[in-house]
Amino acid sequence: MISQDLKALAARFVRITNIIWFAFLGAPVLYAVIAWFVSDSRSDAFESTLPPEALYVLVAIAVFSGPVFSWVIAPMIASPGKLIAQGGDTQRVTDFGEDQPRYERLSETDKKRAQMLGAIQTAHIVRWAGAESVAIYGLLGLFTGVGSLYGAWGFIVASIILLLLLRPDYETELEKLPV
Numbered sequence: 001m002i003s004q005d006l007k008a009l010a011a012r013f014v015r016i017t018n019i020i021w022f023a024f025l026g027a028p029v030l031y032a033v034i035a036w037f038v039s040d041s042r043s044d045a046f047e048s049t050l051p052p053e054a055l056y057v058l059v060a061i062a063v064f065s066g067p068v069f070s071w072v073i074a075p076m077i078a079s080p081g082k083l084i085a086q087g088g089d090t091q092r093v094t095d096f097g098e099d100q101p102r103y104e105r106l107s108e109t110d111k112k113r114a115q116m117l118g119a120i121q122t123a124h125i126v127r128w129a130g131a132e133s134v135a136i137y138g139l140l141g142l143f144t145g146v147g148s149l150y151g152a153w154g155f156i157v158a159s160i161i162l163l164l165l166l167r168p169d170y171e172t173e174l175e176k177l178p179v
Helices: 004-041 054-078 080-085 097-105 108-115 117-143 149-165 170-176
Strands: none
Touching: 004 097, 004 108, 004 117, 004 149, 004 170, 054 117, 054 149, 080 117, 108 117, 117 149, 117 170
């Protein structure tokens, strides 16, 4: 269990990370609106010359960039816990400004955890980018004429579900760190 002082130090990161997460979550909603407007105003001039099999390619890329990238590849690349375990050289937060006295009161274990707050935030952003890209592939399918409005919305809903599953939880992340 992490200390109250560490929770207080993490509060700034939690606030910023939640804002970023909501922005990532809002993007697919915006894509849905764009898809609706584009599909409503499309003419025959925008019909695709791409084969329908191109949709399978989009689905395969979306599956790779969504679940596979977010849960398998990104943690291998940007996982703070893995960096600590390997003794990796990652940018550690060492200046907490006004909260520096609170940082000094932490135990050595919690100090190591506090230094990884920025790395946890970065890891979240990398994972969310993979999840959001699923919606972009649905929009791409619509723009190229390979998919329909409902197909694009399917990709968008999948992206939103992935982002909801990847909601930030600093307390759990900090407890998981192998310090």
